[in-house]
Structures are given as C-alpha cells and as structure tokens.
Amino acid sequence: xxxxxxxxxxxxxxxxxxxxxxxxxxxxxxxxxxxxxxxxxxxxxxxxxxxxxxxxxxxxxxxxxxxxxxxxxxxxxxxxxxxxxxxxxxxxxxxxxxxxxxxxxxxxxxxxxxxxxxxxxxxxxxxxxxxxxxxxxxxxxxxxxxxxxxxxxxxxxxxxxxxxxxxxxxxxxxxxxxxxxxxxxxxxxxxxxxxxxxxxxxxxxxxxxxxxxxxxxxxxxxxxxxxxxxxxxxxxxxxxxxxxxxxxxxxxxxxxxxxxxxxxxxxxxxxxxxxxxxxxxxxxxxxxxxxxxxxxxxxxxxxxxxxxxxxxxxxxxxxxxxxxxxxxxxxxxxxxxxxxxxxxxxxxxxxxxxxxxxxxxxxxxxxxxxxxxxxxxxxxxxxxxxxxxxxxxxxxxxxxxxxxxxxxxxxxxxxxxxxxxxxxxxxxxxxxxxxxxxxxxxxxxxxxxxxxxxxxxxxxxxxxxxxxxxxxxxxxxxxxxxxxxxxxxxxxxxxxxxxxxxxxxxxxxxxxxxxxxxxxxxxxxxxxxxxxxxxxxxxxxxxxxxxxxxxxxxxxxxxxxxxxxxxxxxxxxxxxxxxxxxxxxxxxxxxxxxxxxxxxxxxxxxxxxxxxxxxxxxxxxxxxxxxxxxxxxxxxxxxxxxxxxxxxx
Amino acid sequence: xxxxxxxxxxxxxxxxxxxxxxxxxxxxxxxxxxxxxxxxxxxxxxxxxxxxxxxxxxxxxxxxxxxxxxxxxxxxxxxxxxxxxxxxxxxxxxxxxxxxxxxxxxxxxxxxxxxxxxxxxxxxxxxxxxxxxxxxxxxxxxxxxxxxxxxxxxxxxxxxxxxxxxxxxxxxxxxxxxxxxxxxxxxxxxxxxxxxxxxxxxxxx
Numbered sequence: 001x002x003x004x005x006x007x008x009x010x011x012x013x014x015x016x017x018x019x020x021x022x023x024x025x026x027x028x029x030x031x032x033x034x035x036x037x038x039x040x041x042x043x044x045x046x047x048x049x050x051x052x053x054x055x056x057x058x059x060x061x062x063x064x065x066x067x068x069x070x071x072x073x074x075x076x077x078x079x080x081x082x083x084x085x086x087x088x089x090x091x092x093x094x095x096x097x098x099x100x101x102x103x104x105x106x107x108x109x110x111x112x113x114x115x116x117x118x119x120x121x122x123x124x125x126x127x128x129x130x131x132x133x134x135x136x137x138x139x140x141x142x143x144x145x146x147x148x149x150x151x152x153x154x155x156x157x158x159x160x161x162x163x164x165x166x167x168x169x170x171x172x173x174x175x176x177x178x179x180x181x182x183x184x185x186x187x188x189x190x191x192x193x194x195x196x197x198x199x200x201x202x203x204x205x206x207x208x209x210x211x212x213x214x215x216x217x218x219x220x221x222x223x224x225x226x227x228x229x230x231x232x233x234x235x236x237x238x239x240x241x242x243x244x245x246x247x248x249x250x251x252x253x254x255x256x257x258x259x260x261x262x263x264x265x266x267x268x269x270x271x272x273x274x275x276x277x278x279x280x281x282x283x284x285x286x287x288x289x290x291x292x293x294x295x296x297x298x299x300x301x302x303x304x305x306x307x308x309x310x311x312x313x314x315x316x317x318x319x320x321x322x323x324x325x326x327x328x329x330x331x332x333x334x335x336x337x338x339x340x341x342x343x344x345x346x347x348x349x350x351x352x353x354x355x356x357x358x359x360x361x362x363x364x365x366x367x368x369x370x371x372x373x374x375x376x377x378x379x380x381x382x383x384x385x386x387x388x389x390x391x392x393x394x395x396x397x398x399x400x401x402x403x404x405x406x407x408x409x410x411x412x413x414x415x416x417x418x419x420x421x422x423x424x425x426x427x428x429x430x431x432x433x434x435x436x437x438x439x440x441x442x443x444x445x446x447x448x449x450x451x452x453x454x455x456x457x458x459x460x461x462x463x464x465x466x467x468x469x470x471x472x473x474x475x476x477x478x479x480x481x482x483x484x485x486x487x488x489x490x491x492x493x494x495x496x497x498x499x500x501x502x503x504x505x506x507x508x509x510x511x512x513x514x515x516x517x518x519x520x521x522x523x524x525x526x527x528x529x530x531x532x533x534x535x536x537x538x539x540x541x542x543x544x545x546x547x548x549x550x551x552x553x554x555x556x557x558x559x560x561x562x563x564x565x566x567x568x569x570x571x572x573x574x575x576x577x578x579x580x581x582x583x584x585x586x587x588x589x590x591x592x593x594x595x596x597x598x599x600x601x602x603x604x605x606x607x608x609x610x611x612x613x614x615x616x617x618x619x620x621x622x623x624x625x626x627x628x629x630x631x632x633x634x635x636x637x638x639x640x641x642x643x644x645x646x647x648x649x
Numbered sequence: 650x651x652x653x654x655x656x657x658x659x660x661x662x663x664x665x666x667x668x669x670x671x672x673x674x675x676x677x678x679x680x681x682x683x684x685x686x687x688x689x690x691x692x693x694x695x696x697x698x699x700x701x702x703x704x705x706x707x708x709x710x711x712x713x714x715x716x717x718x719x720x721x722x723x724x725x726x727x728x729x730x731x732x733x734x735x736x737x738x739x740x741x742x743x744x745x746x747x748x749x750x751x752x753x754x755x756x757x758x759x760x761x762x763x764x765x766x767x768x769x770x771x772x773x774x775x776x777x778x779x780x781x782x783x784x785x786x787x788x789x790x791x792x793x794x795x796x797x798x799x800x801x802x803x804x805x806x807x808x809x810x811x812x813x814x815x816x817x818x819x820x821x822x823x824x825x826x827x828x829x830x831x832x833x834x835x836x837x838x839x840x841x842x843x844x845x846x847x848x849x850x851x852x853x854x
Binding site: 005172173253257415416417418425426451453454513514 | 718722726740745
C-alpha cells in the first residue's frame with residue numbers, strides 16, 4: 001500500500017476518543033505510552049504557573065485537573081457539536097463551563113475570555129489523536145474516517161467533518177458508530193478482540209496491541225469469516241457517554257446492510273451520572289439547607305457520580321461521603337436497587353427505541369440472532385438485564401465495548417484506501433428529510449431509514465415577476481409541523497434568470513451522500529441553458545470560519561513531535577508539582593508527616609528528572625507514578641474544594 | 650437474462666463507450682468500471698427482471714447486493730470527484746429501485762404507473778367506505794391511546810393489520826392483471842390509495 005495513504009479510524013466519543021489504523025495484519029488501536037487506548041475527550045486551559053501564556057492540556061491531564069479548573073475544563077463537547085442554543089437548554093445546568101450563542105445558530109464555549117466553537121474544541125482532540133498516530137507510525141497522516149452516532153443529524157455530521165478539517169485531517173468518510181461496531185463484530189475480528197482485549201491487551205514493544213488476524217480479509221481470495229455463512233441479523237445496542245443508538249443490520253457475504261436505526265443524541269452515561277448528582281444535590285439541600293451548584297462542585301460531582309456508578313456495576317452497594325466543611329458531612333449508602341430505580345426510566349427509553357428500530361426493519365425481537373453491546377454504559381447490569389429481556393436472548397458481551405468502534409472505523413478506512421475490497425457498508429439516513437411548505441407543514445422528500453446514498457428532486461418556482469432568488473428551508477425529523485422538526489438550515493437559490501412569476505422551473509436535487517450529509521444542487525430548466533444555480537447554506541460554520549480555525553488552532557502546529565512531547569511533559573511536571581505544593585500548603589496538615597515528607601521528596605526527584613533526562617518514556621512513567629503517589633493528597637484537596645470553595649460561582 | 654436483449658435500454662449503449670466491450674448491466678461496465686446514469690431504464694430492467702408483479706425477493710436481494718458491490722462510492726476510492734458524484738447518483742438510483750421492488754405495495758404502484766396507470770397525485774380516489782372506516786378507526790385509536798387502553802390498542806392493531814392484509818391481496822390480484830384495461834388500472838389505483846390510509850393508521854399504533 002502507498003505509505004502516504006494510511007487512513008486513520010477515529011472514534012470521537014463524548015467521554016473518550018480512540019484512534020486506530022489497519023495494515024496487512026489487521027486493525028490496531030494506537031495506545032499511549034502506558035498502553036491506554038482511550039484519550040479522555042476533555043481539554044483544559046490552565047494559567048501557566050509563572051503567569052505566562054496559558055497552557056492547553058488534553059486528555060487525562062485535563063480530566064484529572066477538572067475540579068481545580070472547573071470553568072476552563074471542557075468535557076462532553078460532543079453533546080454540543082452541531083447544535084444551537086435552543087437544542088441544549090436542558091444541558092446547561094450540568095455544564096461547569098460557560099456556553100453562549102454564536103452566529104448562524106451555532107454555540108460557543110467561553111474559556112478565559114476566549115470564545116471557541118465546539119468544532120474548534122473537537123479539533124484539539126482530533127489533533128491530539130492524529131499526533132499520537134503520527135508518532136506511532138513515524139510519518140504524517142492526513143486522512144481519517146471519523147465515527148458519529150447513527151442518530152446524528154446533518155448539522156452534527158457537518159460539524160464533525162469541519163472539526164476534522166480544522167485538525168488537519170481530510171475526513172474521507174463519516175460512518176455510524178453502531179455500523180462500525182457491526183463491521184468489527186462481523187468480519188471475524190470478534191475472536192481477536194475477545195482474546196486480545198480482555199482482560200489486558202497483549203502489547204508489542206512499540207506499545208500498541210496487535211490483534212491476531214487470521215480471518216481478516218487480505219485480498220479477494222481471502223473471504224471474511226461470514227462470507228460463506230448464511231445471512232445473520234444483528235442488533236447493535238450502543239449506549240455511550242452521551243448518546244444512544246440502536247441499529248439493526250443484516251450481514252451477508254461481506255455486505256453490512258443497515259435495515260433501520262433509532263436513537264437519541266442526548267441519552268448516555270452522562271445522564272446516568274446526573275441521576276446520582278441530582279440525588280446528592282437534593283439530599284444535601286434537605287439535610288443542610290446547602291445548595292451545591294457552583295462550577296467547582298459541578299465538576300467534582302461529575303467525577304464522584306461516575307465513580308459511584310462504576311462501583312455499583314461491580315458491587316451491590318456504594319458508600320457516598322461528602323465533607324461539606326464546618327463539620328457537616330453528607331453520608332449515605334446507595335444500593336444497586338436504589339440506583340436502578342433512579343435510572344430505570346432512562347433504560348426503558350432505550351428499549352422503546354429498540355422497538356422502533358425493529359418495527360422500521362419489519363422484524364420482531366425473535367428475528368434478531370445476535371445483540372452486540374457497544375459503549376461503556378452497557379457495563380451497567382440493569383442495561384444488560386433489560387436488553388436480554390427485550391430480545392429474549394443474552395446479549396453478546398465479549399467485545400471490548402470501548403474499542404470496537406475505533407476498530408470498525410479502521411476497517412472502513414482500509415476499504416476506502418483500496419486495501420480491503422470484499423466488504424461493504426450500506427447505511428441508512430436516521431431522520432426523514434423534508435422542506436417547509438405553505439403554512440408551516442413539512443413536505444417529506446426522503447423518509448428515515450432509506451439506504452444512503454439517496455436522492456430526491458423537487459420543482460420550485462417564483463412568486464414575483466423578475467424574482468431571481470428562492471429560499472428553501474430544509475428540515476430533519478419525523479413530525480408533521482416544521483416547528484417540531486429540527487431546522488437543518490436554509491438554502492438560498494441565487495441566479496435564477498429574471499422571468500414572469502411562476503415561469504421559472506427550478507429543479508432542486510437533495511442528495512444524501514454516503515456520509516449521511518445533505519448536498520443540495522439546483523438548475524433552472526426553462527431558460528434552456530439548464531443554468532447552474534448557486535446554493536448558499538445559511539447555517540453552521542462558513543468555509544472561511546473553518547479555514548480560520550484551522551489556521552489559528554488552539555493547539556500549536558508540531559514540526560518535531562519528540563521536541564514537542566518533551567515540552568508537554570516538562571510543562572506537565574511543572575504544573576503537577578506546583579499543584580502538589582499548593583495542596584500541601586493548604587491541606588498538608590491532614591497527612592501523616594511521613595507521607596508529607598515522601599511527597600516533598602517525590603516533587604524534588606521528579607523536577608530533577610525533568611531537567612536532566614533525555615528518555616521521554618521514563619519521564620512519562622515517572623509523571624504517572626507521581627500522579628499515583630499524590631492521589632491521596634489530591635482526594636483530600638478535592639474534598640476540601642467541595643467543602644467550602646464555592647466562591648468561584 | 651436473455652429476454653433483455655430485446656428490451657430498449659434508453660440512453661445506455663450496448664457497448665461501453667470507454668472500453669468498447671459489451672455490457673451486462675445498464676449501470677456499469679464490468680470490465681473498466683465506467684458508470685452510467687441509466688436514467689431512462691426501469692427499475693425492473695436495472696435488476697434484470699421481467700416487469701411483472703410476482704417477484705422472488707431472494708433474487709431481488711442477491712441482485713441488489715451484487716449491484717451495490719459494483720457501484721457504491723466506497724468502491725471508487727481516490728476517484729475523481731465527477732466519478733464520486735456519479736457513483737452517488739447511480740447508488741441512489743439502485744437503492745430506490747431496491748426499495749421499490751422489494752415492497753409489494755410500492756412495486757404494484759410502480760408497475761401501474763409504468764404501464765399507463767395514473768399516479769396518486771393524478772387520481773386521489775378512495776372508496777367512501779374506506780374513508781369513513783379510517784375516520785372511525787382513527788377516533789378509536791386516539792381514544793384508546795388517551796386512556797392507555799392496551800387491550801383496545803391490541804385489538805385495533807389486529808383489526809388494521811387484517812385490513813392491510815386484505816387490501817394487499819386485492820392489490821396483488823389486480824396487479825397481476827396489468828396492464829389490463831382502464832377499469833382494472835383505476836381499481837388498482839383505488840386499492841393502493843386505500844392501502845396508504847391503512848398503513849398510516851398502522852403507523853399510529
């Protein structure tokens with residue numbers, strides 16, 4: 001394969017993102033120095049310790065310091081991408097950072113006085129993934145397949161593509177997460193993932209996992225595992241950090257045909273956490289008449305609730321304890337049953353959507369031969385139980401739900417690089433597409449669950465003599481009234497030849513491409529020339545804005561990855577040791593003297609190493625070790641922050 | 650299929666304009682992979698089928714998968730933009746043909762219009778008893794929904810399902826007689842229009 005043509009597969013998740021690629025041996029997740037494939041989809045902007053230029057942190061670092069920097073740490077940006085202010089009102093109370101409305105029905109995140117679009121924030125994460133891949137592969141990478149929830153609408157897909165472009169990546173295809181998972185499941189990576197990913201991935205020297213790939217297609221003669229087998233009907237139940245999708249597929253002779261999909265782009269692990277947050281907020285208010293709602297506590301409660309949720313997936317109960325200061329301690333035990341009662345309604349919503357998908361596919365639960373679970377939230381026992389009841393069959397849980405989407409994206413990338421030729425994805429558009437007609441009704445042009453690419457044409461004309469432009473409002477959704485659908489945008493047809501009213505015949509073509517993205521083209525037929533008409537979208541980012549983000553990226557362009565990694569690590573050492581010193585000064589008296597002394601020694605040792613060593617992996621490991629050795633201190637610090645520090649409200 | 654030799658292929662040449670070899674499909678050349686829009690070719694012809702109501706769903710499906718494998722945009726990586734656009738268009742065309750041919754109601758409707766029958770916008774005639782029955786059922790459905798009466802909803806679902814089944818049987822019988830006479834085509838149109846009313850009801854359930 002042409003070396004420059006490596007196409008990455010990227011799972012840009014609400015909570016975590018991953019990058020993978022495929023070579024002759026098959027797909028590989030690209031991991032960091034510690035063997036971790038997941039990069040938290042979190043970015044933080046922190047003031048430099050010396051008061052210099054603020055630093056941008058990404059991933060684990062940003063996530064671990066979220067509580068100290070509540071207003072400048074941006075998480076779950078995927079829930080905002082491609083959305084307008086009206087779409088996210090319910091979201092706002094749970095975000096610690098500030099969100100404002102931008103032009104053309106877009107959103108902007110305010111960090112430290114700067115305003116950034118969700119595309120820009122996402123591009124920082126994508127850039128970090130791209131650099132991870134370049135570092136691993138030892139060469140520049142310019143192309144990627146990025147996954148999105150199947151239920152993402154046109155605006156969300158466009159915005160994701162723009163984010164990729166701003167990260168210096170040509171997004172050769174947007175594919176749906178459940179479809180990517182099905183690809184990984186169906187092609188026979190299944191076995192490799194089962195053995196490779198649980199419990200610990202087998203590592204090679206270079207730090208990435210090589211999946212044993214006897215069944216991965218390498219050429220036309222090498223059929224995928226299911227090629228000879230009969231068709232199989234599969235449901236992919238994908239419950240991630242922020243979104244839920246269910247897709248029903250038929251897998252036959254290497255063709256992955258999506259029959260239907262349903263979902264909710266605002267239903268995921270974040271919502272499960274919020275049930276715990278709401279419980280704690282309510283009870284603290286009742287017991288202590290204390291509102292806990294500042295940005296700091298919002299960030300702290302997020303981490304707290306997530307930890308409780310994970311514990312309750314493994315154990316029957318979890319203890320909650322919050323030191324609220326002034327000897328006020330909120331303490332209670334929550335059992336799994338209590339928690340399940342809190343989230344039951346959310347889980348039920350996913351099952352209703354499963355029934356919708358089945359109905360649209362014309363199938364009953366019995367027809368589904370396998371249910372593949374994807375997404376971290378499918379680790380919740382209640383979810384597994386309910387899915388099993390709904391389909392009357394135990395779900396398939398052997399795949400690593402965190403990695404399967406990225407693996408599938410890498411496999412689709414290898415199709416699009418021309419390397420794999422015997423598999424094909426046939427996906428559908430999740431939402432009906434229509435135009436606003438007289439009186440605010442919706443004229444449907446393409447119904448949901450139509451296989452893409454798909455196309456519809458419609459004739460338009462003018463109402464006034466000499467009119468040269470027509471506006472078309474395009475909508476996505478299932479409701480009868482335009483006001484109830486999501487306005488995908490307004491397109492303006494310009495350059496219609498001046499004629500008496502009603503005479504021009506403008507044929508407008510609406511084509512949803514293989515990315516699930518709408519392309520609008522128009523031509524006037526009466527003038528005989530079939531003149532091309534300019535179609536101007538009036539929503540989302542303009543091309544100029546995408547170009548600007550690309551130019552002025554929050555992150556800096558990297559010429560020398562190693563040199564840059566060194567700067568990052570040294571900065572991180574500086575930041576972490578400084579933070580530890582600050583915490584020692586504040587809450588150090590709560591530690592045993594021995595622990596205190598040890599931490600002081602560790603700080604000095606780490607600083608010395610950062611100044612002297614040339615071995616970046618050694619420094620990285622030392623930094624990780626330091627994080628662990630100061631964990632106890634950090635916990636006390638967070639607890640103290642929760643206890644009193646509501647001044648930054 | 651051999652019978653295709655006699656049927657017109659509209660704008661599609663019998664030989665590929667690129668490589669001058671004969672073509673099996675009106676959509677693409679199997680030798681050099683040149684794509685053709687084939688706008689004037691019927692859905693049946695695209696799939697190499699006789700234009701008739703009765704079809705084997707397995708044949709339609711297999712043909713579809715083979716066509717998709719040949720023309721899908723994923724099959725033209727690194728191609729010029731015009732080729733990519735054309736493969737999108739051709740894929741959209743094949744997807745629509747598959748959707749139409751595999752659904753008995755859409756298939757009957759397509760065949761009717763292909764053979765000179767009126768479209769739903771040209772002839773909106775629905776028998777009066779269908780209209781009144783639909784109105785009545787809609788009211789009952791709304792009532793049952795409002796009071797969350799699962800038993801009634803189940804009964805209504807079965808009732809509307811039965812109506813769909815009966816209407817589809819009538820559609821099939823008339824569609825088999827196509828092209829038929831004007832009376833037959835009008836009767837089929839009315840049955841198809843009725844079917845849409847019932848299908849809408851079923852969606853509400």
